[in-house]
Amino acid sequence: MIFLFLADFLAKTLYYPFFICTFAATELVCIPSELQASHFLYYSYMNQRPRTIQEQLCRLKEKGMVFNDEQNAISYLSRISYFRLKYYWVDMLDANAEHFINGANFDNVIVRYEFDKKLRNILFGAVEILEVGLRTKFITTLSLATNTGLWYLNGSLFNNQQFHTNLVLDMKYEFERNSDPFVRQYIIDHPNWDKNTLDGDNPDAWMIFETATFGTLSKMYKNLLNQSPLKSKIANEFGLYSARELSSWLEAISVLRNIIAHHSRMWYKIFSKKPTNINRHRDDWMLSDLTEHQRKRAFGVISCLLYLCNAICSDNTIKQDIKNLFVSYPNIPIYMIGFTRGWEENPIWR
Numbered sequence: 001m002i003f004l005f006l007a008d009f010l011a012k013t014l015y016y017p018f019f020i021c022t023f024a025a026t027e028l029v030c031i032p033s034e035l036q037a038s039h040f041l042y043y044s045y046m047n048q049r050p051r052t053i054q055e056q057l058c059r060l061k062e063k064g065m066v067f068n069d070e071q072n073a074i075s076y077l078s079r080i081s082y083f084r085l086k087y088y089w090v091d092m093l094d095a096n097a098e099h100f101i102n103g104a105n106f107d108n109v110i111v112r113y114e115f116d117k118k119l120r121n122i123l124f125g126a127v128e129i130l131e132v133g134l135r136t137k138f139i140t141t142l143s144l145a146t147n148t149g150l151w152y153l154n155g156s157l158f159n160n161q162q163f164h165t166n167l168v169l170d171m172k173y174e175f176e177r178n179s180d181p182f183v184r185q186y187i188i189d190h191p192n193w194d195k196n197t198l199d200g201d202n203p204d205a206w207m208i209f210e211t212a213t214f215g216t217l218s219k220m221y222k223n224l225l226n227q228s229p230l231k232s233k234i235a236n237e238f239g240l241y242s243a244r245e246l247s248s249w250l251e252a253i254s255v256l257r258n259i260i261a262h263h264s265r266m267w268y269k270i271f272s273k274k275p276t277n278i279n280r281h282r283d284d285w286m287l288s289d290l291t292e293h294q295r296k297r298a299f300g301v302i303s304c305l306l307y308l309c310n311a312i313c314s315d316n317t318i319k320q321d322i323k324n325l326f327v328s329y330p331n332i333p334i335y336m337i338g339f340t341r342g343w344e345e346n347p348i349w350r
Contacts, residue, residue: 056082064100065089073106080113087268088112091336108331115329116267119298119337120260122325126305126318127257131214133312134250137237138217139205145230149204157230158223167219168198171212175203178211214257218250239282239311248276249304256301266298268336275304283310284347297338307348319349 051059053074057067067073076085092104142151151157152171158164172195175183187193190201202208209217224231226243235246252275259266274296277289285307294300302322309316323344326334335341343349 051082053077060100060106063098064102064104065092066103066105068105068107076110076113084265085109085113087265088116090268091333111329112267112332115325115332116265118325119266119322120263122318122321123256123266123302123305124260126309126316127214127253127260129309129313129316129318130253130305131217131257133309134214134217134221135209135212137234138221139209141230141234141237143205149206150202152205152208152220153198153202157225157228158220159225160223163219163223165198167216167223169196171208171216172196172202174213174216175208175211180211182207183211215254218247218254221250222247236282237311238308240278241280241282242278245276245278248273249301249308252301253305253308256298256305266337269298270296271298271301275300281307283307284350286346286348291340294338294340297336299338299340299343303346303348310348323349 056077057070057073061067088109089100089104092100092108094101142157143149145151146154146157152168155161155164176187176193176195186203186207192200193202194200221231221234221243224243231243232241235241235243238246240246240249252271252273255271255273258264259269275290277295278285286303290300290303294303306318309318326332326339
């Protein structure tokens, strides 16, 4: 079996000299090297002449893409840009990325697009569970420990003083531009409110953090003093025993959240922030460390998000919703988002 696998790997490496072949758990994933380094179908980085929808369709047909329903394809290309859709056919290209392989069908591209959209909708709900839960634990833990709602102004609680100041000023800026009635009323009732300094009237943490972004929460947690027992306590409440690991996970999930919020794609996404493997954990996790392929693709960050949501709300339906989605799209190659062979055997996904 090992011999056959290595033979397959060597054959693909020799046959596809322009491909980058990576071991993804027990899957061998070969992607054109041009598309690993670049996001463009074309070799040239020069500006391209704009093409009509009909010209885009003809170009795809010339490269070997099959269309079962051209009118339906035109409809999709009219409302979803060619540039956006091309990521969903990246693995359908041949070794030179000049033509599509046999069997490349536009219907499969659309199926992948719709799958990706539904996955993002599921994850949007998961991020809400985490974001609200993190905000609550953060506010409650620090406010009760310091006996004040203004603890976030205390620079001695944080590592980098200048970073702390800039972060608080960013929070105040976001607070003032928020149109929620409780914000407008606070500013009216407090004439000494000043968004440009840490002085003057400042709202309590449970008020100002309500308008803070997930990224701000993540950054403020990371900047808490490294040896602070409060930092460790928050990590422990999420089922982790290392504040560094929780910080890594939150950074990766913050990137995921931005992808979802901007309606970007999960498909074939390489994440700029990769969640670290954890040494010790309280709840169900993995049988072994995440592979590099899993960490840089969606599987790693989705698993971390699921773990933290389980710590907040154990009866959530995130895992089952994702598994149901996979069942409804049986022909989707989910290894493209890091769900490599055997992923369901991990305790957190059982």
